[in-house]
Amino acid sequence: MSESYNRARKLGLKQFHRDEVAGAFPYPPALDDLLEGQGRLPRVHVGTVELDPALVVGTKTRARQNIFASNFLPIAPEGSEFATKWSALCESQLEEGTREPIEVFEYLQRFYVQEGNKRVSVARYLGSPTLPAKVVRVMPAETDSPQAKAYLEFTRFYSVARIYGIVLTHEGGYARLAELFGEDLEHRWPDEKRDALRRLFSRFSKAYGEHADDVGLTAGDALLVALSVCGLDELSRQRPAQLAETVERLRGEFAALSGQASVAYLEDPDATPDEPGVMEKLVSSLRSFYSVYQSAVEGPTKVAFVYDQSPMTSRWVAAHEEGRHDLERRLGDQVETFAYPSAYEDDDFDAVVADAVERGASLVVTVSPTQMAQTLRAAVKYPDVEFINCSVSLSHDAVRIFSGRLYEAKFLLGALAAAISKDHRIGYVAESPVYNSVAEVNAFARGAEMVDAHALVYLEWVEEAGNDPREAFAKQGIKVVSGHDFPDPLHPEEPWGLWYDAGDGLDIQLGAPVWNWGLYYERLVQSLRNDTWRAEGERLPAQTLNYWWGLSSGVVDVHVDEDVPEPQRRLVELLRQGVVSGTVDPFSGELLSQERPIQPEGSPRLPSEAIARMDWLAHNVAGHVPPTELLTEGARRAVEVNGVAESVLGETDEGGDPA
Structure with missing residues (x-):
């Protein structure tokens, strides 16, 4: 079998030289080196599984590491003792297959051989689909890193589906994958569901590797994108040529998720x-x-x-x-x-x-x-x-x-509200805690603070179940309120925009943000x-x-009611001209959140991405983002798609629209 060894060695040396030219480590990595300095991490005996040899990436220790290239094909000289043993093992596997399990350590869904290096090498050369393996799992150190969180979720997925190799890098990915298959991470999957996922992943990862592997996304993450877009039934019935076409058409989506495609505002x-x-x-x-x-x-x-x-x-x-x-x-x-x-x-x-x-x-x-x-x-x-x-x-x-950028209009209305309020207190009604709405709250508070350094904005959420913002403001005696951005088609008599509670059911509109959608x-x-x-x-x-x-651009504007006193109307117009010309910006200069400084005095405007995805409340906002479980069903769905992480936002003791 020296001919097989010679062919395997040529492939190994080719990979070795390719790694050298690229400046990469040319041997299989050793797990002990990767874990150096982390102490003894917890271990879990998984048992014996059928393992894809492609998932074996390294050795447990450095011993015999340098007789393999990084692809686990041999590079030891022809005629060596190792070459003779490798050739004999190759002949044995061709005749009888692999009976004795290899022993491996698993770390973050990658496997490192303790016993059976040559069996892995031969299996790689022969293209064997699986190898029996006794697996010991090394648990990562407990951290809040996205990688550690995603892996802990994988361990739950493995306990019910018993599938290795589907690497999802974002927390929530395995729960979403289970949901798409009509399952969860709590109950053992039926064999037919597990086998269906294995078959689909095998077919999809082959198409992905041939047509889009260069985008830098794992095949598992790419599969999750494809399933979310196309649906399980559609993707499962696609033939190889159709899968290839699907992968090609989703290249841009893969690139966006991998971070290769940036957002142009x-x-x-x-x-x-x-x-x-x-x-x-x-x-x-x-x-x-x-x-x-x-x-x-x-x-x-x-x-x-x-x-x-x-x-x-x-x-x-x-x-x-x-x-x-x-x-x-x-x-x-x-x-x-x-x-x-x-x-x-x-x-x-x-x-x-x-x-x-x-x-x-x-x-x-x-x-x-x-x-x-x-x-x-x-x-x-x-x-x-x-x-x-x-x-x-x-x-x-x-x-x-x-x-x-409706926050620009809200900034002007915040200034008007502070100019009208007699007690430094202003109410603000927000819809649901999605991106953009937080920037609007903060811009309003910034505008109010510009006019009145003691202005305090009381925040209430419409979509918090059981909450009645108007009742909350009435109990606190708050008279100036920034309400809904549009009139209610079912109740057009209800106040909206910026309004003043004059008592006895009389609401006086002061102004409103304007969307020129046409x-x-x-x-x-x-x-x-x-x-x-x-x-x-x-x-x-x-x-x-x-x-x-x-x-x-004219697509966003602000309306000030003609009954508002002329000095306040002139104030809004002056600020409006400043925003349009760029000399005034709600998010330049010193910015303070409820919990920490955001940027110091003299700073330029925050980047567009930081404004669009703002996840903090200004220091003069009295309120917080309600927990997701307290939101209405519609709001929970909106937050799931485009919501602000409530854990990031501060909460005080003092008590937007869908886009």
Whole structure:
């Protein structure tokens, strides 16, 4: 069998030299070296399992480490005692298979051989699918690191599914995987479910390794993305060629999750990310001319709006529906729109999107973060249609997102509230604790503090089960309140915006934030018609695009009631001009949270990502984020998709909208 050894050794030496050139360690790593300095970690005897040889990555100790390349193929000289024993073992395995289990230590789902190095090497060379192995698990040190948390969740997954090799790097991943298979991490999985997962992972990881392994995501994380987008039934019935196509179409999503694709916050609709050269400008002009000409020939741009609720009952959906009608008024026969209300369930959503595509929609708009999973699934299914979701920081390659810097308007209203309040106290009604809403609370508090250094903002959450913000404010005698951003379609008489409780049931509106959704949608549609949409994608190929426009764009504004005294109205206008020009910003300078300093005096504006994903409350906010279990069902779903981690936020003893 020296011929087999010679071939195996050539493969081993090839890997050895490749590692040397790359500056990588050319031998299998030793577990003892990896764990040096950590003391004796807890060990668990797992028992004997059938182990994929590809999961064996190293040796327990350094002994005999240097006779293997990093891929566990031999590099010892031909004619050596080791070569003779390796050849004999190879012949034995070909004739009889492997009977005696190897002995391995498992650490973070990687295996290190204590006894049976040659058996692993031969199995690797022969391509054996499994090896019997006695496994001892080495538990990682107890830390709060994401890796340790994810691994502890894996141990729960293994106890019920008995599957090694599916590496998920984010806490919650194994629970989500179990949920997608209709199981959990508490009860033993039926054999058919376990075998189905093994088969699917084997097929998927092969396609992933051949078509997208370079994106830097584990095959397990990639499978979880594919299952979340395509669904278990669809993915399970795909043949190898279809799986390969699915993997190719999800490359951008894999890159986004792995961190290779950064988020581009496009904060000015009239600005370009980089100044193009002369030739680029010429090409862009020609594309724009052709696009306009083509649109004139082919007719109006068709846009579908898919809502998860009805505009008859939802403030948020009603505002977007008015924006849709305004879009039609603005663009006339250049655009045709159609709306699909209350498409909440997956089947309903898929059906209305299919109808929109059949009717020739070029753009599909969804208006809630909770629709992102559905929107992403549709975007992968219909790659020739553009999809956009109204949310913040839900970064995906196939779906662009849009929202607005409403916190700028809330900053102005905070200043107005402090100018009106006579006792330094202001009430603030927030919807649910999702990203963006926290920035709006803090911007409001910053505006109030700018006018009144003693201003205190009392925060109440609408979506906290059993909570009545108005009743809470009445008990505390708070008169100036920042309420809902929109009127209630079912109860239009209820106060909204910034209002003053004058007593005896009389509420006086002072002002309100303004969303100009029609203008927003007009600009988005025009970007499709004049080819700016495609140009932005080409200019930022490795980034996920987030349209995040503010006061300077006109899509966000503030209304101050004409009955507000003239000095206060002038104050708001002066601050508004400062925000539009960039000379005033709510999140520049010294920032203090309830628990710690955020940045010192003289600091520039916080980065866009830090604002969009703000997870702290300003020091002059009296309130906290309620625990998830105290939220309403709808709010829990929103927080699960795009929520702020409540454990990060401070809580005091003193007692946003969906995007």
